[in-house]
Amino acid sequence: MKKRLLSAPLSLAQAHDAIYQTVRRIPRGRVASYGQVAELAGLPRRARLVGQLLWQLDETTDIPWHRVINARGEISYSPSRGGGDVLQRLRLEAEGVEFSEAGRIDRERFQWLGD
DNA sequence: GTTATGACTTCAC
DNA sequence: CGTGAAGCCATAA
Numbered sequence: 001m002k003k004r005l006l007s008a009p010l011s012l013a014q015a016h017d018a019i020y021q022t023v024r025r026i027p028r029g030r031v032a033s034y035g036q037v038a039e040l041a042g043l044p045r046r047a048r049l050v051g052q053l054l055w056q057l058d059e060t061t062d063i064p065w066h067r068v069i070n071a072r073g074e075i076s077y078s079p080s081r082g083g084g085d086v087l088q089r090l091r092l093e094a095e096g097v098e099f100s101e102a103g104r105i106d107r108e109r110f111q112w113l114g115d
Numbered sequence: 116g117t118t119a120t121g122a123c124t125t126c127a128c
Numbered sequence: 129c130g131t132g133a134a135g136c137c138a139t140a141a
Binding site: 033034035038045046047048049050051052053054055065068069070071072075076077078080081084085088 | 121122123124125
Binding site: 012 | 135138
């Protein structure tokens with residue numbers, strides 16, 4: 001019998017699809033963390049995979065990638081994003097999401113709780 | 116097979 | 129609230 005570890009029922013292709021579908025469900029003006037997206041997609045502990053997938057998206061995608069933030073309620077800034085991180089904040093503010101002085105989002109008010 | 120890296124998360128100070 | 133260390137998982141070399 002083949003070794004079977006906990007919960008890996010999906011192939012990578014299916015996992016990617018599940019994550020994209022989940023991100024698409026995030027309502028306008030709301031945000032979700034990477035870990036939350038992974039969990040809602042049925043992929044617990046795959047937060048880093050979510051980030052990796054979003055990194056592959058181009059500018060013409062219809063996926064609201066800007067509504068995905070880290071668990072601290074903050075945008076994940078990184079040199080590898082080439083300025084895309086700044087764009088993320090602008091897009092969120094355009095949807096009515098407020099940032100604290102420290103550049104953080106109040107999760108109690110703006111985090112998406114699911115459906 | 117091992118090692119290093121990263122749009123992450125959690126816990127301990 | 130800020131920092132650092134450890135854990136985690138997929139990918140690339």
